[in-house]
Amino acid sequence: MTHTTGCSTADSRLNVDLLSLLGVIVAIGVVAFSQLFEGGQFTSLINLPALLIVVGGTLGAVMLQVSLPTFQRALRMLGWIFFPPTIHWKQNIQKLVTWSELARRDGILGLEQLISKETDPFMQKALGLLVDGRDPMVIRQVLEVEIDIREELELAAAKVYESMGGYTPTLGILGAVMGLIHVMENLSDPDNLGQGIATAFVATIYGVGLANLFLIPASRKLQTIIRQFSLEKEMIVEAMVMIAQGDNPHNVAAQLHAYGCHVNA
Numbered sequence: 001m002t003h004t005t006g007c008s009t010a011d012s013r014l015n016v017d018l019l020s021l022l023g024v025i026v027a028i029g030v031v032a033f034s035q036l037f038e039g040g041q042f043t044s045l046i047n048l049p050a051l052l053i054v055v056g057g058t059l060g061a062v063m064l065q066v067s068l069p070t071f072q073r074a075l076r077m078l079g080w081i082f083f084p085p086t087i088h089w090k091q092n093i094q095k096l097v098t099w100s101e102l103a104r105r106d107g108i109l110g111l112e113q114l115i116s117k118e119t120d121p122f123m124q125k126a127l128g129l130l131v132d133g134r135d136p137m138v139i140r141q142v143l144e145v146e147i148d149i150r151e152e153l154e155l156a157a158a159k160v161y162e163s164m165g166g167y168t169p170t171l172g173i174l175g176a177v178m179g180l181i182h183v184m185e186n187l188s189d190p191d192n193l194g195q196g197i198a199t200a201f202v203a204t205i206y207g208v209g210l211a212n213l214f215l216i217p218a219s220r221k222l223q224t225i226i227r228q229f230s231l232e233k234e235m236i237v238e239a240m241v242m243i244a245q246g247d248n249p250h251n252v253a254a255q256l257h258a259y260g261c262h263v264n265a
Contacts, residue, residue, distance in 0.1 A: 016083060017083070023217070024214065027214070031205075044199075058210075073153065074158070078161075081222065085225070092123075093235075093253075099111055099127070100249040104246075109131065114127060123236055126143055127240075129143070134244070139237070139240050143237045147234065147237070151230045154222075158223045158226060161216070162215070164210075164215045165211035165216035171207050173207065175204070176200045178203075179200025182200070238259075239256055
């Protein structure tokens with residue numbers, strides 16, 4: 001039996017996030033165009049020492065702030081900005097409704113054979129708790145604790161980039177001051193003062209630009225993806241509790257499709 005509603009439950013696909021990619025291109029393009037429009041040279045925005053001060057100093061500060069596992073997790077999650085992981089909303093809803101129908105027809109123990117075939121660790125654990133005959137409230141409590149722990153760890157990793165966005169502007173100012181010190185040490189060469197001062201302030205551009213055009217938006221993007229994962233897990237928990245309570249498969253389908261409607265709203 002297939003249950004449908006008037007709401008789409010399309011999946012989040014493992015494709016390039018074109019909106020994020022376009023956002024980076026637009027951000028960099030606007031800065032470069034503005035520089036050229038004002039009659040400047042794009043090459044004047046390229047300064048390796050300034051980049052090293054901002055990027056290297058920010059990495060050092062963040063390494064001091066967070067634990068190694070959190071830092072490693074943050075690096076692994078960076079690719080999610082442009083290649084977000086797949087969330088199989090439609091397939092999971094169909095699977096859970098099918099489980100509800102099997103449990104209704106054959107009893108909870110009729111789902112036991114599916115445990116070894118399930119590839120998703122969370123769904124496998126949830127199915128095991130259900131087949132073991134655990135109380136619905138126990139199932140909810142155990143699974144929600146796992147959701148909360150995973151979400152907390154991943155949000156901490158995502159906020160690493162938000163922390164970086166707080167450090168880069170300050171490091172940019174530090175780079176600018178260091179550049180001005182170098183200029184002051186060479187006052188005897190007035191012909192190069194203007195160029196030296198301009199170069200000094202490139203570090204400020206790097207700091208402010210990285211923070212507001214990439215790092216902070218990237219952190220918010222990752223946090224959104226993490227919350228989608230948590231919402232998917234909460235949907236699974238809700239289905240398992242309803243199946244354990246013996247709810248009608250039609251009710252289970254209606255409840256799960258509400259999650260799909262919310263995600264695609």
